[in-house]
Amino acid sequence: MTVQELPGAAAYRPTPPPAWKPLTDPAPLLPDPEPYRVLGTEAAAGADPELLLRLYAELVRGRRYNAQATALTKQGRLAVYPSSTGQEACEIAAALVLEERDWLFPSYRDTLAAVARGLDPVEALTLLRGDRHTGYDPREHRIAPLCTPLATQLPHAVGLAHAARLKGDDVVALAMVGDGGTSEGDFHEALNFAAVWRAPVVFLVQNNGFAISVPLAKQTAAPSLAHKAVGYGMPGRLVDGNDAAAVHEVLADAMARARRGEGPTLVEAVTYRMDAHTNADDATRYRVDSEVEAWRAHDPILLLERELTGRGLLDEDGVRTVREAAERMAAGLREQMNADPVLDPMDLFSHVYEEQTGQLREQAARLRVELDAEHDRHDESGAEDVR
């Protein structure tokens, strides 16, 4: 389908105002006034118990993963870790809602989503350990590299989804971004391209209240971030980001819509970052404990546990089994991360271009000499080879 064949577009000609009509009807694009919820509401009755249990196990595992990764920074095993504690419902739902052929576009905070999609945690953490920019083959896992420059991954998701659609492949891209990231020009351009191209892409904004220290009220004056959707002609959906069932349902709807060729959706999940921005951040500088406490009562694991136990789907044994599995994962991660990565400095020159330029060959040769000299010195002094 070409751009011209899109409904509306084909017929479009500028018409003088007496005959002016909006390109699209705004009403269905506007988000509900309140975030959509499932857990603890009537909608919960319709939820698939198996999905809820799966979500629960993954949430617990995800929380443990966050804790373990944060601990690894203290042991110097990770250069930095931006925790998604408190936001696990979004991370997990985003991963689980995807088919294998779909693509995930995570931001730098979303290693958990990548891990929940099946990526090896060590591979997911390579960027943050500091040994490689990306620890996995994005094409193999259909997970784009964790993206640090905010919102820049969004046009990538649009381009990829567009390419897949042109090829006739049934592939949807799900792109994640933070509330702060919505202020970037790339957010705007990506959403506009997606809507004009009707690209099969779902934008998930995790509104966790802060961009490092900057609260949402200094970031936007919009009624909600989901309201931005109408300006692109796509539907905006507002969801309780701590309600895993709700996030999953809203994302699943958006994915289905994209698959049907109806174009992109903007989903805002209202959540909260329980930890500091990263291990290096001091959150007490910009927020009060009472606020954190208020959110603790609305914890994603708590909400789901309450629902599951209330409905008799989960008992103490079930909780214990899930926690033990999470502990095993954490122990495995600890152990794996204890090993020093084996790095070859000569790799620095291997992937700048397909073929090394003459300059790079010369520079590589110079480094080779330096490393050999270093090696010799270490040999002489009996020290370990650091290469």
Next chain:
Amino acid sequence: MTVQELPGAAAYRPTPPPAWKPLTDPAPLLPDPEPYRVLGTEAAAGADPELLLRLYAELVRGRRYNAQATALTKQGRLAVYPSSTGQEACEIAAALVLEERDWLFPSYRDTLAAVARGLDPVEALTLLRGDRHTGYDPREHRIAPLCTPLATQLPHAVGLAHAARLKGDDVVALAMVGDGGTSEGDFHEALNFAAVWRAPVVFLVQNNGFAISVPLAKQTAAPSLAHKAVGYGMPGRLVDGNDAAAVHEVLADAMARARRGEGPTLVEAVTYRMDAHTNADDATRYRVDSEVEAWRAHDPILLLERELTGRGLLDEDGVRTVREAAERMAAGLREQMNADPVLDPMDLFSHVYEEQTGQLREQAARLRVELDAEHDRHDESGAEDVR
């Protein structure tokens, strides 16, 4: 007033979704479903006859100005001219709605607005004649330089309006941009800053149906460009851009709102570019004549003339007087533009920095030598001095 003191912002703390409330009420932000009109409607009765007559005279003058400037490109007196023929209602209303202390931020197409604000036409056209980047002192006229990189002037308008507000000055900035320009990241960032800062700025989008050859349907899938406003938490207003009285009224309301400290407004004026993109463009490549003809029936001068004559405010004499004045302006412009501008090449080095660097002094000296040599050669050959 600091950002924190803004209504809403002061109280803002992330609240868990059960208590979640939108930052602002979206309802008043949404544009009406149809462009607002005055001429030929009941609203016309309330319009100030004097204003209508003033608008009429300026529209006719503006049309003539556009024609004259286009003619000047054919005579090689202008490097290029992007005509605003058909869009004069927007250009004129934008200029007339400003107080002397306010600022205008024109795009490259808006020389007419600058001229209507009182700028000497020759000064306004310097950029397009090719002798200077800007022909006037922006601070003297409170007209920012005509801006070529699309949408980049919008954050400037926001910053200036913000600065004026901080200083306590009653200054509003009016920034003009095209439909195509709304796709740029700078549009997004500027509107967001304006809303968060509650800056006294009015954004006027002239939706003339095309960005060079690209029609609106390939530019956006939004219901209207005015709908983008809600995503920033500012009101969006849709107006018939060929109805000078309507554009003036909507802009005046937005200016008043800004002056009252209520923040920015996004105004979309639906209009049509009757000429090609510039004199260098071939519009037949991308649009059909019948479309142009349809818009001719909705011409801004026609609409206003019909209203004024219908109400007995204008007769044939009046029309003639106005046209004669426009002709005089055109004749004056022709004459002024007939003179070659006197340029000193050494000026190239005068304003790069406050103080010339050593390098620039050297380079200037080199050019001086070249010019003297050229001068001597011309003297010898008896030719004119081209400096």
Next chain:
Amino acid sequence: MTTVAAAAGERTGRAKPATMAQALGRALRDSMAEDPTVHVLGEDVGTLGGVFRVTDGLAKEFGDDRCTDTPLAEAGILGAAVGMAMYGLRPVVEMQFDAFAYPAFEQLISHVAKMRNRTRGAMPLPITVRVPYGGGIGGVEHHSDSSEAYYMATPGLHVVVPATVDDAYGLLRASIASDDPVVFLEPKRLYWSKAAWSPDAPAAVEPIGRAVVRRSGRSATLITYGPSLPVCLEAAEAATAEGWDLEVVDLRSLVPFDDETVAASVRRTGRAVVVHESSGFGGPGGEIAARITEQCFHHLEAPVLRVAGFDIPYPPPMQERHHLPGVDRVLDAVARLQWEAEG
């Protein structure tokens, strides 16, 4: 790298005068015809055929999906191209003018240049970014920037600048075929330059990265590329009157940089002037002069000189002739190459 077989044949068709713009358009067409993954996108590239008409006819021949008019947002265009390349397409992006590529700078520097390296070779981005660039066409502000210094300083990008009709075709074909991202700078003022050229059997496509000696000479070497090549060739002709026999090297690509050809020439002549339109300070000439000096120090009879645009923002159309390095300025530099030392 995909093969560019179609272009590798012998030149058999009848040569007719063609402009550089036509040759570029033909290169796009042939690339698209040969490789269905090649997609062109940008502002006004479809229905209009581009403001310089380089993409004229492509949307008609290949459809809007292969040659797409995008929304007006350069970061979005290049960002979308990144995603398309991630999925296996080979996007060719047109930036309408030099200065309008700047909004896409972050995408270019932080992603396009780095993705192959970031993924250790797993995800190369075969993107060609076409930028009509440079001055001399009487363009108003922002339409005449020479931006090559920015791209040269960014590891991971190739930077290619054709100066002839033949090269326009050949280098663009090679750039599109490259699995590495290429910033392809098209000298606007050469768009309408003509040469005998046969679109039916274009010359063989050479790989990117080889400079070429456009004129042999023994007195000194002029090193240049793109818009300044004709200036240098004219200067070389004029120099014969002074008894100088100048060699002219056309770099064709700034990255990769062909040290061999350049150094070999300068070792032969012992004197060199680098000529480009871009501002001098921090421009390509510094790098080139420094490399030559490092590699040919003991062959140099004089310091390598540079003739460049002044260190000023690009001037308005009526003043640009004073800014652009012309024949006189080149000859003046040649005269300053310390010939007296020769004796």
Next chain:
Amino acid sequence: MTTVAAAAGERTGRAKPATMAQALGRALRDSMAEDPTVHVLGEDVGTLGGVFRVTDGLAKEFGDDRCTDTPLAEAGILGAAVGMAMYGLRPVVEMQFDAFAYPAFEQLISHVAKMRNRTRGAMPLPITVRVPYGGGIGGVEHHSDSSEAYYMATPGLHVVVPATVDDAYGLLRASIASDDPVVFLEPKRLYWSKAAWSPDAPAAVEPIGRAVVRRSGRSATLITYGPSLPVCLEAAEAATAEGWDLEVVDLRSLVPFDDETVAASVRRTGRAVVVHESSGFGGPGGEIAARITEQCFHHLEAPVLRVAGFDIPYPPPMQERHHLPGVDRVLDAVARLQWEAEG
């Protein structure tokens, strides 16, 4: 230019160890106290005091309107600063990290650098863009770029890089006081470097544009700036063991470039190495080496050599030590300065 009287006094206070970050913060504070038109804006500069705490305390002392946490959008920040400067304010923008200044590239190149020239002096933009820059702090990708080549190549900008605690204060004061836009590059890895310094009576503020000889020597000149100054000083010490007495020049600003100081030193020593962390190809070193060669050709015993970061994207933290020019690499270059020719 506003006066910087407060800073022009004699150093009378008691000197205590202070970090470069503290001196920068103090420069902001003193500028704001002295001139009510100075406004600081950026991401996290207010409540948090900046991710490097350089702006710590400013919002408290001067209010949110003078030190403002902006939305997360760099082009918007710089674009707003342009508008503020148009209205007579003197904005100081913080870009959170080097690579995150790229989204503002168009505003910087097409407006900030050109507005004075565009308006023929009527509307200068006294904007200071602070960019924490460079590597060596174990930052993940995009947090360690050396971007000075981009700014150097842009006429209309000043480019300033302090290397000492004193200069951090003095050059930032001078930059804010300048009526021209300044890209102020703060070497991240020197943020916590300490020196005896008295915040109560800082040293006199010199105008931007003067290089300084940090160590006198007679064998060869090391030319450097910012993060590489400590490396060069260390190398110069180590070189004494080899019998080399190295002079070290700290450029302090790349634009304006202090040809006099540099050329005078190289004419004295006859040999020079330019050292910087930025990639070599197309980096500042090429310009510097080319200038020196043009100006000192007959004083040079050897070509000016360059020691720079490799021509690769900045490596991950665990690999950065291989990329960054260290003492050994500097000494190796010094050794290649053709000493045998001397005899």
